[in-house]
Structure formats: C-alpha cells, structure tokens
Amino acid sequence: FDPFFSTKDVGKGTGLGLSMVYGIIKQSGGYIYPESVEGEGTTFKIYLPRHEPSAAELQEAEAEAAVSERKERPRNLAGNAVIVFVEDEDALRAIGSRTLEARGYIVHQAANGAEAMEILVELGDEVDLIVSDVVMPEMDGPSLLEAVRKQLNSDVPFIFASGYAEDAFEKNLPDAEQQRFGFIPKPYGVKQLATVVKEVLDGDD
DSSP: OOTTOOSSOTTSOOSOHHHHHHHHHHHTTOEEEEEEETTTEEEEEEEOOOOOOOHHHHHHHHHHHHHHHHHHSOOOOOOOOEEEEEOSSHHHHHHHHHHHHTTTOEEEEESSHHHHHHHHHHHGGGOOEEEEESSOSSSOHHHHHHHHHHTSOOOOOEEEEESSOHHHHHTTSOGGGTTTSEEEESSOOHHHHHHHHHHHHHTOO
16 A cells, blocks of 8 residues: 555556555545465455434435426427527538427428528517528628628627637627527437427526
8 A cells, every 4th residue: 555656567556546445445534454475465454434414404305305306307398489590501401490490389490501691581579499500601600690680780699610619619609699599519319399489489697
C-alpha cells in the first residue's frame, strides 16, 4: 500500500492504485487485508461499516422518491395546433412531421425558409408554431425569424433545432428575440421533439 511502490517497469505504472484504494477505505471507516499465496495469487478482503439510516434520512429518501415518481409520470403530448416544420434533410423532416401528426397536430412541411414563407403567407394567422432548423440553403432559421417578424408582422412562437449549443446560437439573434424561442438540440428523439413542442405551446418555462 506504499505510494509509488511498483514492481512494474518505468513508465508502466505509478504505484498509486493500491495506496488510493487503501486511503478511500480508511476514510470510510473500513479495513482492507491482502492474502497472498505464492504461485496462486493474491486476494484482497475489504470490510466496510454497515450504514444504518436515521429516521430523517429515510423520510428524505421517501420524499425524493415521490418527487422522482411524479416527474416520471407519462405526460399527455397530444395537441391540435397548426405547425410549420422547416428542415432541409428529407428524412428528418418526414420523421418529425409524422411524430407531430401522430399526436394530433396539423403539420405543413418546408425544406427551407423560403418555402416556409410561402406557406406562412398562404395560411396567415392559422399557424400556431414554427419548428425550424438553423442552417439551411436559400434562407436559414434566423433569417426566417426576421422575415416572419418584419414582413408578416407575426409574433408566432419559434422552436429552433440545432447542433450548436443554445447559448452560442442565441447570441446571433436580435436582442428582442433572445430568451423567447424554444430550442431542441440535434440529434433529438421523437419524444423530445413532442415534449418541447408541447411546452412551448402551453407556455411552460
């Protein structure tokens, strides 16, 4: 258990493994004993004190379990809103749209911001939410947001999907839009998409 003692060649080991184990066990109020037989090997026996939780600890554990159970209860992710789903990857656009349609949403698909603008002009105030990729040809997500706000004079909520970190992406938006949009990191699962959409539409923080 001596620190830096090792039978290995130089550069093959530090000799700190057993000494660290010894220190951790001793700090925990336990004991470690080696039993070595030449030609057969070594067995280490570790003894640790049994922990008897107090009544307060048991109550705290029960409270934490109850909170965890509430959080894990299935949430109703169905809805009836009209959504414009903007994504230049065909497969991802199809999967995302089917995911939302299966939960009751009416989904209009667009391969980029320019196509989305055509749909938005046609639908007008019927659109309840825009889910948009950030990097796309012709018109990207932030440009679509700007066009919707200025050209259509619409305050429809946005959810951006991006492989960039949310805070890094947020800095590229106008000050008035920061902290106002929903965000989902790529790659995302179908349940994650449905959850973020439900939260934004319900106005959850």
